[in-house]
Amino acid sequence: MQGDTVVRWLLVFGGLVGVFVGAVSVAAQTPFRAAETAAQTQLTEESPIIDSIEFTGLRHISAAAVARQVSLHPGDRFDTAKLRQDLHALGRLGWFLSIRVEEQSRPELTSGVSAQRQRIALIFQLEEEPILSGVEYSGSRLLTRSQIERLLEEKKLPPGLGEPADPARLQRMAMAIQSALDVLGHPEASVQVHRQLQKNATVRIRFAINDGPHLPVRQLRFEGAPGVPEKLLRAQMQSIAPWKPLASFRSKDAYTREAFEEDRQRILTYYVDHGYPEARIGDAQIEKIAVCSRRWLPFPHHATRPGLRLSVPVQAGPFYRLESIEASQTLQQAVENQTGKPIALPVSQGRPFSQQEVDKLRRFCSLRLRSHHSQSDSTPFPSVNANPVFDPEKHSVRLKLNLSDSPPYLVHRLEFQGLHKFNDRFVRRRIPIREGDPFDDHALETGLTKLARIGYFKPIHKGDIHIELDDTRHTADVTIHLEEIGQQRITFDGGRAQFGSTLGLAYTVFDLFNGEELLPAKLEGGPETLQLLLGIAKDGIFGTRGSLAFSIFDNVIRPRFTHGVQGPFVNTHSVGINVPWTYALTDSDSVGVNYALSRTTSDQTFGSSSSTTGTNSVPPIDLRTHTSSRSLGTSWTRDTGNEHVSLAASASGSFLGGDENTLRSSGEYARVRRDPLFSSSNAWAFRATFSGVGSYRGNAPLYSRSFAGDQFVRGLRDGELGPVAMTDHAAPSGTIVPSPSYAGANLITAANAEYRVPLRNSVQATGFFDLGSGWLLPNWLGPTKPTLLSATNGILHGSTGVQLQWTIPGVQVPFRSYYALNVLRLDRVIPLSSRSLLHPHNRLGAFGWGLGSLF
Template sequence: MGPYLLAILFLATPPQRLSSSFESNVRFRLDTGAAAQPIDGVIREIRFVGLKRIFSEALQRHINSRVGEPIDQRVVERDVRALASLDWFDSVRAEAVPMRDSADGGGYSDLRLLFELGERPYLSQVEFHGSELLSRERIMQLFAGKKITLKVSAPLDRAELWRASRVIKGQLQELGHPQADVRVLLEEVSTATVQARFEIQDGPRVAISEVTFSGNQVFPQKLLQHQMAQVAPKARFAGLRHKNIYTQERLDEDLDRVSEYYRNHGYATARIGTPILETRYHLEPRRLPFRRRRMVLQFHLSVPVSEGTFYQLGAVEVHDEPPAGRFSERADSLVAHSGLKPGHIPLREGEPFDPEKLRSGLERLIRTGYISTFKPEDVHLQFDEVDRNVEVSIRVTEVGQQKISLIGGWSNLGSTIGAAYSVFNLLGGQELIDSHIEGGPDSLHLAVRIAEEGLFGSRVSASLTVFQDVLRPHLPGVLGNRHFLSTRSSGFGVGWGYPVALNETLTTNYTISRQNTQYAVELPPTLTGLASNQTGSSASIHSFGLDWVGENGSQHWDTGASVSGGRLGGDENLVRSSVEYDRVRRDPLTNGRNSWAFRSYAAGVSSFRGDLLFQNRYFTGAELLRGFRQGEMAPYAVEDLTDTSGKDSFQAIPTGADLIAAMNAEYRVPVAPRTQVVAFYDTGSGWLLPNWLGPNHPVVLAGTNGILRASTGLELRWQVPIVEQPLRLDIAVNPLRLAKSFLLPDGSRFRAPDRLLGWGWALGPLF
């Protein structure tokens, strides 16, 4: 009776040289039906053959087959897989060998179970030779970024060596060396021990000199070349910006942009062909006198384009039933069976068919809160090849006319949470009426709003809001560490909005309100801006503002300006402006799993008649710089608070700022559903410019105006269900802060309350 081959698993054919074709050297096969006939017998002995460094006892713990038990081929197959998963062997083979027959001749046979193992050699050393561009330290940094570990004094991992060679070659290609080559040589040092030597050939630097398109009849060459962001040899300072470097990944990304440009301009069937890469020799220009000119290698890229058919937008139908047959309405009609108006979807008959506009329109419908999320079968596109138009049918599912929801977030009122009640189409004019109450530790906000989108069939939206706000800023360490003023504002506002472009909106608003401010203590007019020592003030405010908000993929910007007083009337005469820009970029080193985020912000306020009141200045803190409390970005003023007894008493009080600027950088790592860990660095400053304050100026404490502050730390974010706002818990170290004491006129000393280590929480995104 011969041996029975139970299972065999080839992990890799051990090549002596790992090259770019190493993948073809890897074979993975499991012969599950290798036994020619059913096997009956009892395992009397288990042997491991082919071991050089590993002891048999160490392997016995990883298999389930046991001496004295009947043999089971399925168990043996699992044992083979278990041994293979240890990454210690190139091949694992199991074989059952009969030892002797049982005494009665009809029972089980005694079997010897053999595991033939091709043990991997140990890696003793890793060397890098040949590259003048990449040092060993740089290569190891690349490996760390790709999570590649070449373990020395451990079993050789050929797949990891191959990945390492691809990373080196890819980096050289990113540096403009497309003909770079990386080979891995394995040299046997001693028994079962090898060293790996990476032979790296940088190759010549080859720049791409020109990118041309063929087959394009509608869009000129320059316009299509302008869509190329990565491979753009004609761009300004292309060499310094590495835009004359060709890699397949860069090219694929750019060609996706070109294809998207065609689709968004009515050419839904446009196709980009296979690019043709030609190698040409070029006589380099003479940049220095007496320098010998030489022939250099350059790439020329030709991209074939098939533009296809131009499609215009035909009928757009919004309904609550599945589409059936052809449209019965005229091509320029928009049927809104669900109470939706044309302004909800930025699509017009006769325009080039733009899938991006369609997607944006669907997102706008969902954001109304009365439409369920769309499924693929809810949007039906019908291409008419004769008339060359696209008819769009959108099936909507309404959530309901009334809605109660939890709201919350982060605003100029701090962290807030509350509830909102909304009613849609109550008066039959497709209007939205909502009321909400929202509050936090330092604020309370009440509002009732009526809004109308698609006013008179246009793309303009209008709103009327009646509101009342209560704000009690808390400045730690000042005047007994308490709320030292309380501001109440009530009034109404009228707003208009118009989408000036895709994902860009211009809004205007006119507000009339009454503001009452009460101070906890009597403060001098040089600090508050009031006419005399008062503990309260009242002002009528008439303001007009403009705001431009837009987003483009991963970018977002918000620019606003407002004016109060003057010809508008009211007691307040000031100008405000602010600008904010933020951007999120996927981290390529983690295949887009993690991301970088950046935000810059600046704001200013100035009085053009009278004094800039205390409550109209900026008392910023954690909303711009995490780790700092409210008011700690502002400078301090020295004020004489002498009591009735005549005893001198000087205090350093935050004066607020009339100009602030900040920058934030984040690295976001998702660790669980709805949860992120964020590493951050924030920096910024606040200034009190006397020329912007009016006639009365506080005495600013020298050394506190315009001080640069910075914080760095970690933040834990959890997306709160229902509210759908992130709860942020952060801990920060403040390396740049106001960390010294100041001598006051009465001989006392003032130490700013800026903390070295701070923590905080907030509801809502920072940006």
């Protein structure tokens, strides 16, 4: 509240004889300073009884609204402490300019007793703040009115037109505007609040904004004894990084206290994880400088640019190495009893001490104890302590692992702050800890990662998580601050489809009808494919852990085999609906059921794709087929972050109806494992996959085959993983001649191995080895079968090479570029007749690219 309004009030301690009446004013939000003796006064039988409570001076605010804010009521005994709390509560509302309390005695004769019993009336004399009638923003060239209003809305600081002009809220609004200017590189900006009182007890507020000079961070240096190259420390700074590309457009050249604190925590974490547990980083010293630079436009000249220089004091401290890792006998016995195997600790002697590795080792031991722990056992699983013992003389660390003597902390309260558009239930379903459960920091971290991955919340940092431990009750109160991005989201998507790479745009709206539903719309396409999808999805259907979705799709596929084979060419157009239902068995396992109804139109062209001038030219032959399909499928998926397993099967036709009678199945296993030998930032990645489709009645449609290429084995083109078939082709002269064409495959198996090395700026280098094979099994096709070249069916393809992958900023879609050497490939000469030979072959080496990760 503006000014220091002093609220004073008189406490009356009357006996049976005298009553003292007084009135004083009290300052809102100012701690009440009562005499020590009054603060220690307890309710006794002689305390006066409150006969009535009155509120005077109110003009716009109702007395009932004020009465709901106080805890004293008529009929209660007078309590000094409660009155003090009520005065604080009224002051915090920001409704009143001043508050006065008057106490009046109302003696009443008690029947049968000659003495009087004291009764009092409390009269609150209130002076309201004027009603806010308008807000103006003036003086800023950087922030428009709409930008400021959007900023205040995001900060949950609306002006509150038609409400009392709360000075505290107005001051917070001014600070929010000033902070926004700080982020834009104007640390000397100022915002003043001017009040213009009107005659009708209203007030207009004008925020006078002074942008101040533009002072971006021009230089940054580390002083003291960093112990490591400055280049490594700069790499940890993500919030203040003026050397990064487009730093000014990304607000990375602006100094704010919050941004520096985030970077300081990142640097400290780096030190602790690289052998410097005693590192210290001081506050940044800020100095205004002028940097001289040469400009070329509109003519060559020298220009002086003002800015800031940050000097960060750093003391790395001594370098510590890990000497030994010891597990107590109790821990070893507990792990062996639970798993049946002795605990295997990594050999890390001589490596730099890393707090991150210590936490991973503690979690590893906890998971070993937890993995076989009975779910029906109500006793909480034991926790593991990891205690590093530092030797300051040898600069070594001995790590001791043992079972905790005390029981694990139980989650007493789990609270999510900052939720406005999303409800608490939506967040809790994605965090695998509950009140009453043992506190598991790994489960909390996993849940928050999944929550941030959905894209409706800003990244969650350690500073957003507050954990308060109660050692007496052995409980933990967890408070997590979330910052919502919004219910609407526009994202770019892309990846590797069956025919080439695709890039798409997805628009999603969440909770439009207040039912936690998701409404997605997606348009994705490439040179040979186009997909349009509209849908609706709902998590927690019927109060369960299941999710139900409904989507309408329209797909167009137009493959272009322009690299050596002739006809037939197929254009496929599919429209239909898809209804998947998914149920989460555990935090990592889920099962699903899917029903699809579609209608597919296929145009197959035989012969020349373009007419040839001449009397004997024969136009191409077009064959159009229409197929309706009704399929029902099931799936099971496990995704733990580092491991992915999926199995799926579906059937169409028979009692489901439709023209298509096929069976489909697929499976995939992928795993990413950190490199334990060279660097923990590198990783090994493996994938094995299979897919198959066949007809159990009638002909299998052509579009059910897979014309696979480098989505399984890099270096192959579309269709080269499958066999080659001979197809009759109409020559321009009118004669029918056989022509080789890719036949597709109905059974595919593949395996991939990668070694991934992360580089800078979202770039990753990969060495890979791929194996794959495709079969077209005639018995799975139905009565109509192509004329296959059996020598090309089931060929084992293999390639090895290097790949660079860059995640495109903003779009967040990986772009891959690779060179593959096909060490196992198709390269055979096949006699077609006594006079003709066919030489189908794949390239020995090939450059390729694609959007999206391979796996």
